Amino acid sequence: MDEKKYAKLEKEISPKRPLMRNIIFAFLTGGTICLVGQFVSLFYMTYFDFTQQTASNPTVATMIFFAMLLTGFGLYKKIAQFGGAGSAVPITGFGNAVISAAIEHKTEGYVLGVGGNMFKLAGSVILFGVFSAFIVALIKTILVKFGVVSW
């Protein structure tokens, strides 16, 4: 049996990824997280002197705090198994990546363990986030200079 034949057989027998189910569950999970975020944002706008724009900072912090609790109690991975991308894409997914790595490496000490490994998963998110922001800003700057769009 050669590799190609086996790859074909493997594809036939392995269960397919249920794409539609995953998409719908991701939509529901992501939507629910965003709904919670909206309520948190409304809370900060109603009871504190934050505008819609400035409320985003404390909202993000609060959502990460929720993600921290859920991760610590072992619930976030269950939500993720159900929701897939819906739980990975919002800021809570980023928080989960940082916090889970921090919990995991606590046994190696605070400096080399937690400090050194905290951004093991999230580090690439930060790197490529900053990098793509730079590229987008560069393109926009050039377009503005040529007068195609305005700021």
Place this chain on the structure above:
Amino acid sequence: MVARGLLTFKTTPSIVATGVTAGPLEKKSQFVDKFDKIYEDERCEAKTNEHGHAKMMEDACMIALSKVDSVPSDADFMLIGDLINQMTPSNFAAATVGIPYIGLFSACATSVSSLLMAALLTETGMSKCAIAGASSQHNAVERQFRYPNEYGAQKPETAQWTVTAAGVAAVTPYKKGFPSIECGTIGCVIDLGMTDPLNMGAAMAPAAADTLTRHLTGHNKDVKDYDVIMTGDLGKTGFELYKKLAGNQGIDVTKNFRDAGKEFYGADPSFLSGASGAGCSAAIFLTEVIDKMRAGDYKRVLLIATGALLSPLSFQQGDTIPCIAHAIELTMK
């Protein structure tokens, strides 16, 4: 096919005692009643996962020895292994127990490879009592091979769940009334280009099928000779593939085929394709199968443990997953 890698034990060493310990989540296993000790804590009350891993192994050794009224100083050899880097849990366990020790690594196939080695040592007459076994600890293994434990990543249906368990057997020269090791087959490393670490069953199935055919032709046996042919941890997907591959070789796969990984957690869908890990095959082979042999339900069994020989580094560098399977034949005279 030239008969290579075949072992035949004329003195038929016996497995006189077994010790199996498991973590708290393994209470969901349908074989839970047969395990000797279940911990209430994932880390077995130790400080780290790895210490808990070592403790589980130590306790399994002590239980196995105590069943034959022995202490560690009665045992001549200790052949154990696990999946963690440089096998530190096994090393630490061996340090505490204090039996002359060789660490073995065949990934999840260590459960059978260690039994084969113990049988060989016994066959030569140099061992009166050898300890053989393997263990795995979910948290320690997952963190090494995949993501941090609490990280939320959606696993596909083909993914398997590493069990927290340790299984140890005490192997002595032939003793009446105990299952004895008659022959075995050392597997070849088979690599059919599978690269997905979340579908290990598919990677391991060809190795299992290859070892099965080599064992049957090499030892001149037929599937009908066995009461059960049990594989280690192929999982639901891998087990189907393995049966298909074996069926293509003209082997009748309709009866007597079982897979420990598929059966470990029963039909619980939250464990996806089933159980895996060195502890999975060790725990099931040394409880379910040995118990049934001693009760007289099984007269002759073939155990094939499969192992995926990958490291986190190798699959990140895009390498394929080479796999191995070792077979051991037990009889009850």
Place this chain on the structure above:
Amino acid sequence: MNKVMNEKAYCIKMEGMHIRKLSLVVFAVVLLSGCSGSGFRIDNNSSEDHAKAEEVLRNDKRLTSAVTVFYENDLLTGVTLKTFSRFKKEKIEKELKKKLENSYPELDVTVSADSKIWMETNKLIELDDNKDKGKKIEKLKSLIKEET
């Protein structure tokens, strides 16, 4: 034994139904609450004529609601936008401000599409005594300027 099992299964089934009913209610509430909060309100405490402002705001198709307060030298407007107009929030704010400034050259015009401002302006209208209004308007204006 069998009876207990049956009862257990029934309880689990009922629990599921309870959650389903509850989620239906939550869904309905969310759906209905989306319809509230439209309209155009104007509160005039100054000597200016507010008809021109109302015309500007009502004729803008991109707005779903607008709340305006005239107080002494200030004209404060909080607006909410249609979903897809929100991407051009700042542009719309600027346009409206220009139009209103043309109509009321002597007033200090502030337009914001921020929902906080919309909320607070609504509260201002409902306020009975006019003592604190000036102060509150000043505060809202400083809030808009805040960046972080």
